[in-house]
Amino acid sequence: MSDAEIAALRETIAKRVRSDDIAQRRRDIDARGLAYRLPADIKAEPVDVNGIRSEWTATPDAAPSKAVLYLHGGGYVIGSLDSHRHLVAEVGRAARARTLAIDYRLAPEHPFPAAVDDALVAYRFLLAGGVQPGGITIAGDSAGGGLVVAAMVAIREAGLPQPACGWAISPWVDMEAIGDSMTTKAATDPTVQKAGILDMAKQYLNGANPRSPLAAPIYADLRGLAPLLIQVGAAETLLDDAVRLAQVAGAADVAVDLQVWPEMIHVWHIYHPELAAGRRAIASGGEFAKAMTSRGSRSGF
Numbered sequence: 175m176s177d178a179e180i181a182a183l184r185e186t187i188a189k190r191v192r193s194d195d196i197a198q199r200r201r202d203i204d205a206r207g208l209a210y211r212l213p214a215d216i217k218a219e220p221v222d223v224n225g226i227r228s229e230w231t232a233t234p235d236a237a238p239s240k241a242v243l244y245l246h247g248g249g250y251v252i253g254s255l256d257s258h259r260h261l262v263a264e265v266g267r268a269a270r271a272r273t274l275a276i277d278y279r280l281a282p283e284h285p286f287p288a289a290v291d292d293a294l295v296a297y298r299f300l301l302a303g304g305v306q307p308g309g310i311t312i313a314g315d316s317a318g319g320g321l322v323v324a325a326m327v328a329i330r331e332a333g334l335p336q337p338a339c340g341w342a343i344s345p346w347v348d349m350e351a352i353g354d355s356m357t358t359k360a361a362t363d364p365t366v367q368k369a370g371i372l373d374m375a376k377q378y379l380n381g382a383n384p385r386s387p388l389a390a391p392i393y394a395d396l397r398g399l400a401p402l403l404i405q406v407g408a409a410e411t412l413l414d415d416a417v418r419l420a421q422v423a424g425a426a427d428v429a430v431d432l433q434v435w436p437e438m439i440h441v442w443h444i445y446h447p448e449l450a451a452g453r454r455a456i457a458s459g460g461e462f463a464k465a466m467t468s469r470g471s472r473s474g475f
Contacts, residue, residue, distance in 0.1 A: 177437050179449050184439070187364045196282075200252045207257035210447050216263045223299045226292050227277040229255050231263045233270075240271035240309040240467050241300055243293070243337075245325070247316025247441055249346070249374035250281050250289055258315075261444045264453075265313055265341075268460020271467065274300065278321075285380035289317075290388045293325035294332060301334070310337035311463040315441045316366075316412075317374075319345030319404075323391040323419065326399045336400040339466035341459050343405050344412055344441045345419055347392045349375040349384035353414025362409040365440045371411075392422050401429040403462040405455055407438030431462065 193199050212218065212231075219230045242265055246258040255277050266273035278292035293312075300310055314322045319342035326340050351371045360367060379389060387394035392415075402423055406416035413434070420432040435442070438451055443459075446452035 177451060180437050180439065180442070180451065183445055183449060184364050187439075196251060200254070203248060203252050204254055204256040207260060207444075210260035212260060212263055216267075218259065218263070221274070223274070223276055223296050226295060227255070228296065229259070229275050230272055231259065231266055231275070232272045233263075233267045235270055236266060236272045237270055237309075238272070239305065240269070240311075241305045242266055242269050242271050242273045242311045242313050242463065243296055243300060244273050244275040245278065245289075245293055245312070245314030245318035245321045246275065247314065247318045247344075247346075248280075249371070250286070250317045250378040251374050252280070253318075258444070261315070261446065264446055264456050265459065268456045269311060269463035269467070270460070271309075271311065271463065281374075281378040282380065286378050286382050286386070286389050289321055290324050290328050293321055294328045297325065297329055297334070297337070307335040308338050308469075309467050311339050311341055311467060312337050313341035313343070313459070313463070315343035315443065317346050319343050320347040320391060320415075323347065323394070323396070323399070323402070324388045327391060327394045327396065328388060330398055336398070339401045339403065339463060340399070341403045341405075341463060342416075342419070343443055343455075343459070344407065344410060345404060345416055346371070346412055347390055347415045347419050349379060349390045351375070353412070353418065355414040356411045359409060359411045359413055363411040363440060366411045368411070392418050396423050396426040396428050399423065399426070399428045401431070401466055403431045403433070403459055405433045405435065405443075405459065407440060407442055408434050408436050409438060410440050412440065433458065
């Protein structure tokens, strides 16, 4: 049965005016995020994470011993605390954890590997603040979903213990856009197209190898990483990114749960106030995070 809510949302997205100006696109995505008001029980508090503008959010039942480090999407070029606050808060609610969202540095002003470096700084911040690795989930969407995996690789390379798990929503992990779904799903994806992806990749990479493991983690050695939940919509051009990431992780003996959601579009979770499937996906991710942080598992389910 067709989802009437996603059909209506598609119509709304189709009416958006898209600017080629980065500054305007940043204002636009922030305005869309701010249009969603936080529920009254969400507490938001700004925090400086060693020079990175960041924000704690929490619900009354958030466990002090658990934290979600959230890495927002936006192609490494747009997106902020404002654009994703309403999603971050609900991710924390579902995981029954505090959330630490970071305003990592964006390209083209701060190209690769600035975002990875900032994610590692934030992880160290949580550890220094007394949160145990087994109580930490690293979550993110789109570029932030790829950054989840890149951060976990960087954590391993830095000799730090892995978090309990990673939760990648519609992850972007291929800087060359060579997955078949970039073409086969082009007509069904209202937000992400090959030309736009390649433009963002060019700005982010700034001449770096598009197959650099921390930029495109499908080319990374993923051995030893914590369990991963990967959620992707069946209508996404980035469907193959998610499937390929699951294959690479699984081949490296990483425990992976790949969820492909029928009819869903890129990061449908962000529309959760008007999309029941978005709320269900967040709840599913929250259950995964709760299970992993409850036992501090590093392998298996």
